[in-house]
Amino acid sequence: MANFFSESLKNIKTVGTLTRSSKFVCRKMVSQVDFSTARTIVELGAGDGVITKHILAAMSPDARLLSFEVLPKMCELLQKIKDERLTIVQDSAEHLGKHLEEMQLPKADAVISAIPFVAFSEEVSYRIVEAVKEQMKPGAPFIQLHYSLLTKKMYENVFGGVNVHFVPLNAPPAFVLVSYNE
Numbered sequence: 001m002a003n004f005f006s007e008s009l010k011n012i013k014t015v016g017t018l019t020r021s022s023k024f025v026c027r028k029m030v031s032q033v034d035f036s037t038a039r040t041i042v043e044l045g046a047g048d049g050v051i052t053k054h055i056l057a058a059m060s061p062d063a064r065l066l067s068f069e070v071l072p073k074m075c076e077l078l079q080k081i082k083d084e085r086l087t088i089v090q091d092s093a094e095h096l097g098k099h100l101e102e103m104q105l106p107k108a109d110a111v112i113s114a115i116p117f118v119a120f121s122e123e124v125s126y127r128i129v130e131a132v133k134e135q136m137k138p139g140a141p142f143i144q145l146h147y148s149l150l151t152k153k154m155y156e157n158v159f160g161g162v163n164v165h166f167v168p169l170n171a172p173p174a175f176v177l178v179s180y181n182e
């Protein structure tokens with residue numbers, strides 16, 4: 001927790017928050033995935049792994065999780081999670097396709113994201129979301145954590161729709177936005 005806070009202070013535009021996601025936010029995000037069929041799961045903006053651990057707890061033994069994180073210190077924290085199903089990728093999410101191909105994995109069955117898109121330019125945000133959408137199977141959910149609805153229109157434009165779930169038991173209260181790759 002202290003590592004997350006200090007890293008957040010140093011990199012607030014990249015991390016997007018000073019506090020870790022509550023168990024209520026993590027549960028809401030993970031509940032949007034059908035883990036009985038999901039075998040290739042992608043996490044974007046994995047941070048210190050608080051959501052990662054919830055994903056791993058719900059995954060099937062034969063599923064794979066690719067967790068993307070750009071900050072080296074956060075990747076060090078993620079490395080402490082010992083699970084052979086987890087692959088940590090220190091790279092931008094817009095390179096998802098390259099990593100899936102290198103690992104000989106199919107398109108994603110689900111994408112769970114905590115990338116702070118409000119801190120990015122609209123152009124960069126769209127580029128990342130569109131690149132990720134291209135690497136998702138039809139019907140796959142894109143699940144995004146936000147603390148406001150400022151970027152909701154982007155998901156409507158890229159995916160054609162978005163369902164909003166409010167999670168008050170988080171500091172600050174959060175929104176879980178869910179779109180489907182149709």
